[in-house]
Structure formats: C-alpha cells, structure tokens
Amino acid sequence: MTNTFYNDFDAEVFGDHPRREDYRTPFQVDRDRLIYTSAFRQLQNKTQVFFSGEYDFYRTRLTHSLEVAQIGRSICQYLRSTSDDLGEEFFIDADLVEAACLAHDLGHPPFGHAGERTLHQMMQPYGGFEGNAQTLRLLTATVYGDIGMAPSRAFVDGTLKYKTLFAETPDAPNHFIYDDQREVLEFIFDGEDFTAQLEAGKKRNAFRSIECKIMDWADDSAYSLNDILDGVKAGFLRAENVRQWAETESLAEDEAKWIDDLLNGISKGRLEAQLGRKIGDFIQAVRLVKEDSNLLAKKTNRHAFRLEIHEAAQRESALYKRLAFDVVFRSPQLQQLEFKSAHLLERLFRTFESIFVKKSERGLRILPESIEEKVKAAEAEGERARLICDHLASMTDRSATRIYRRLFDADFGSIVDLI
Numbered sequence: 001m002t003n004t005f006y007n008d009f010d011a012e013v014f015g016d017h018p019r020r021e022d023y024r025t026p027f028q029v030d031r032d033r034l035i036y037t038s039a040f041r042q043l044q045n046k047t048q049v050f051f052s053g054e055y056d057f058y059r060t061r062l063t064h065s066l067e068v069a070q071i072g073r074s075i076c077q078y079l080r081s082t083s084d085d086l087g088e089e090f091f092i093d094a095d096l097v098e099a100a101c102l103a104h105d106l107g108h109p110p111f112g113h114a115g116e117r118t119l120h121q122m123m124q125p126y127g128g129f130e131g132n133a134q135t136l137r138l139l140t141a142t143v144y145g146d147i148g149m150a151p152s153r154a155f156v157d158g159t160l161k162y163k164t165l166f167a168e169t170p171d172a173p174n175h176f177i178y179d180d181q182r183e184v185l186e187f188i189f190d191g192e193d194f195t196a197q198l199e200a201g202k203k204r205n206a207f208r209s210i211e212c213k214i215m216d217w218a219d220d221s222a223y224s225l226n227d228i229l230d231g232v233k234a235g236f237l238r239a240e241n242v243r244q245w246a247e248t249e250s251l252a253e254d255e256a257k258w259i260d261d262l263l264n265g266i267s268k269g270r271l272e273a274q275l276g277r278k279i280g281d282f283i284q285a286v287r288l289v290k291e292d293s294n295l296l297a298k299k300t301n302r303h304a305f306r307l308e309i310h311e312a313a314q315r316e317s318a319l320y321k322r323l324a325f326d327v328v329f330r331s332p333q334l335q336q337l338e339f340k341s342a343h344l345l346e347r348l349f350r351t352f353e354s355i356f357v358k359k360s361e362r363g364l365r366i367l368p369e370s371i372e373e374k375v376k377a378a379e380a381e382g383e384r385a386r387l388i389c390d391h392l393a394s395m396t397d398r399s400a401t402r403i404y405r406r407l408f409d410a411d412f413g414s415i416v417d418l419i
Contacts, residue, residue: 005090005301010154014140014187017150027096030155034103037143043105045396047112058230061105064222069101071218074283083288085305092210093154100158100215107134109393110400111341118342119389120173122349126385128166133177134393135159140184142390146374154302157188158211168200175205192295207294213307214286221282224317225275227324228262232271236328239266245327254312255319278316285313341397344404349392351407357384366407367391 011026013019019029034040043062059067076094080086108131109115119129139156140148163185166176177184185194198204208216231237246259265271289308296303328334354360356367356375365372371391378384392400405412 001089003089003091003093005086005092006154007300009190009299010152010302012153013150014153014156014184015148015150017147019150025093025095026152027093027099027155030149030152031095031099031102033149033151034099034106034139037138037149039106039138039143039394040102042394042396043108045398046105046108046110047115047397058234059226061108064226065102065105067222067226068104068215068218069098071221071279071283072097072101072214075214075218075286078283079286079288085288085290092214096154096158097211097214097218099155100211101218103135103139103155103159104161104215104219105131105135106138107131107136107393109134109345110395110397111338111345114338114341115345115393117173118345119349119393122346122353123385123389126382126389127178127180128170128176129389129393130162130166130174130176130178132159132161132175133166133181134390136177136181136184137390140181153188154209154211154300156184157209157302158215160184160188161208161212161216162205163188163194163198163207164200164204172201189295190299194295197295209300209302210288210305210307211302217282217286217307217309220317221279224320224324225278225282227328228320229272229275231324231328232266236331236333237266237323239263241327242266242323245323249322255315258316258319259323282313282317285310344400345392347408348400348404349388352388352392353385356388357381 013026019026022029024032040062043065044060046061073094076092076097080091086092109119109129111118116129116131123129136156136159138148139151139159143149160177162175162177164172164176165179165182165185167179169176194204194207198207228237242259242263246256249255251259261274262271265274287308289306291297291304291306294303352367355364356372358381367375368391371387375384375387378387395403
C-alpha cells in the first residue's frame with residue numbers, strides 16, 4: 001500500500017552516501033539504522049533526571065526515548081482514526097515519528113542539562129553546544145565515524161526542533177544549531193529563502209514539520225508525568241512537600257484539582273497507574289489542522305498540517321514540570337550532583353583543550369587513538385575543539401566519571417582500573 005502523504009521530496013537523503021533499496025520504506029530504514037548505532041545504545045547510561053547509579057528504577061535517556069516513541073506512535077494512530085483529513089492511503093507515518101522520537105535525545109551529553117550547560121559554556125568561543133544541534137551533527141556527519149547515516153529529509157526535519165544558527169543568536173543559552181549546519185537547513189528548505197521569511201529565534205524555531213510537532217508533544221507528555229513518578233519513587237516528592245509547594249503557588253481551580261488528584265495517587269500508592277492513564281489523556285488531547293500556506297506547504301504534506309493541542313492538557317503538563325523543577329531539580333541533593341558533574345566536565349574539557357586545541361603541552365596521549373588522530377589532523381582550533389566536544393558529549397555518566405578519576409584521582413588508576 002502506497003502512502004500518498006509523502007513523496008520523493010520527503011524521502012530524499014542528505015549527503016553523498018546513497019542507500020541500497022530493499023523491502024523497507026525509507027523511514028523504516030531511518031529508524032533501523034538509528035537503533036543499531038552506538039550513540040543510541042549509550043543513552044542507556046546517560047542521565048534523564050537522576051544521575052546514573054543513584055537508583056535502580058529511574059528513567060535513563062534510553063528508556064525515556066522508548067517511552068516517547070511509544071507515545072508518538074500512539075498519537076499517529078489516534079490522528080489517523082479521528083481526523084477526516086487522513087485515510088487508508090494518506091496518513092502520518094508512525095515509523096518516521098518513531099525514528100524522530102528515538103533520536104530526539106541522541107546528542108545529549110552525560111549528566112543531563114548540567115552537562116549541556118557546561119559544554120555550551122566551554123564551547124562558547126568555538127560555536128557553542130546544544131543537544132539538538134549535536135543530534136543533528138550525529139545524524140548528518142559523525143554517527144558512523146566520519147559520515148552521517150544518510151538520513152531522509154523527512155527524518156532530519158522531524159528531529160529538527162530548532163532552525164536558528166548560533167551566529168544569529170550568539171547570546172542564547174540554547175535552542176540553536178551550529179553555524180556549519182546551515183547546509184542542512186538549505187537541504188531542508190530546498191532552496192527557499194528561509195532567512196528572509198522566517199526571523200531567527202522563536203519564529204523560525206516554531207517552523208516545524210508535523211512529525212516534529214508530534215515528537216515534541218510526545219516528549220512533553222512523557223517527561224512531565226514521568227519526572228513526577230520518578231521523583232515520588234525516589235522520595236523527593238512526598239505528600240507533605242507537594243502540599244507545601246501547592247500552598248505557595250497561586251493555583252487556578254483546575255490546577256488545584258490536578259494537585260489533589262496527585263496527592264490522592266501518592267497516598268493510595270496508585271500513582272503509576274494514575275499517571276499511565278494521563279498519558280492516554282495527553283495522546284488524545286490533539287487534533288490535526290490544515291495549514292493554508294507556508295514556505296514548504298506546497299512541497300510536502302509534512303508542512304501542510306499542524307498539531308493543535310488542547311489548552312488544558314498543555315496547562316496540566318506545564319504544572320507538573322513546575323512542580324518537578326521546584327521540588328526535585330532544585331533539591332540540595334540534585335543541585336550538589338549537578339555542581340559536581342559541571343566541575344567534572346569543565347576540568348576534562350579544559351585539560352583536553354590545553355593539550356589538543358591550544359597545543360600548550362606536547363607528548364601526552366590521553367585520548368583514544370582514533371580520536372587523537374582526527375584532532376591532530378584538524379588545522380583550525382575551532383575544528384579541534386568541536387572534535388573534543390564530540391568526544392565528551394558521547395560519553396556516558398559512568399565513562400566520564402571513570403576518565404576523570406583516572407586523570408585526577410591519586411587513589412585511582414591501577415592496571416586493573418585501566419582494563
């Protein structure tokens with residue numbers, strides 16, 4: 001069965017590495033190639049909320065990505081069964097949405113947002129660091145060593161939440177892509193003058209394909225609810241401090257009811273099932289709306305529709321995010337771990353920068369041989385710094401900690417530790 005929602009424009013691949021045709025659709029190929037990358041497997045030991053090894057039940061970047069993918073697929077099915085604009089041969093491809101969901105955190109470094117902020121600070125003179133931009137770099141340039149994975153245009157666009165270049169908003173703490181990724185933007189827009197019609201920043205970043213919008217809402221749905229659940233299971237969110245938090249907030253009537261429901265779930269020990277049902281509610285809080293016109297609406301149906309999310313669901317999701325941020329993320333325990341992880345990454349970066357970017361020291365060989373060869377072959381400081389950043393961003397929480405201890409902990413580093 002042919003899905004006429006998509007055309008050859010959507011399936012065209014980025015880069016100079018043509019694909020071999022087989023029994024799969026182009027978007028199944030995107031998903032399958034992603035799953036078999038080491039970058040995807042490394043998500044199993046990268047922080048989502050709680051740092052790796054702190055608890056044995058918490059979500060990692062990998063389990064979070066799997067949950068986002070399930071929600072994304074379910075949204076596709078819900079829209080297909082409820083929208084008059086879709087049909088048996090004209091529908092949003094669930095494999096494509098799944099691929100975008102599985103890839104959405106691929107570029108995130110160890111130690112969660114603390115790691116992302118630290119690497120951005122270190123890379124500020126060299127073009128910045130941003131998790132979404134790093135995901136794009138992996139997919140289009142580095143995931144297979146020196147090449148990307150020849151992703152389809154629809155897949156790249158489905159992961160691309162931000163379309164503003166670093167140089168256009170150099171003071172922004174996030175929500176940009178790297179300057180050398182302009183060629184990817186030109187591939188996405190296929191020659192359209194996007195800089196003239198879409199102002200850099202919020203306006204251009206809001207220009208997203210329907211698959212990207214589904215992925216983003218699936219991500220919001222997953223982490224706004226699951227951060228609460230993990231926080232409760234870890235003991236950070238208890239009935240008393242949730243109640244205290246609510247008393248300090250100016251909650252609307254519906255927000256107060258959601259907090260009461262949450263407290264009821266905590267007290268009865270039924271929160272997991274309760275929040276599981278909320279996932280279903282969030283999946284069904286969407287509808288498909290036709291777009292009259294935009295830069296790409298005539299070239300692809302991916303930009304001829306937008307996702308409309310019920311206001312109540314957005315407000316409920318935002319409430320849970322506020323609660324998690326104030327009570328969990330700003331707890332002394334997590335703040336202490338964030339401080340430690342930022343110090344760890346900064347010291348690793350400064351060490352590698354001194355030796356390999358600035359070349360102030362000679363003879364030390366403290367990088368993997370394959371990475372050291374690439375860094376030494378790079379002529380410009382910015383290029384060398386980017387390669388060092390790639391290396392650090394690819395690390396898991398555990399491997400970054402181990403390398404730090406090997407370099408700076410006098411009591412760590414026996415032959416056994418090196419194996």
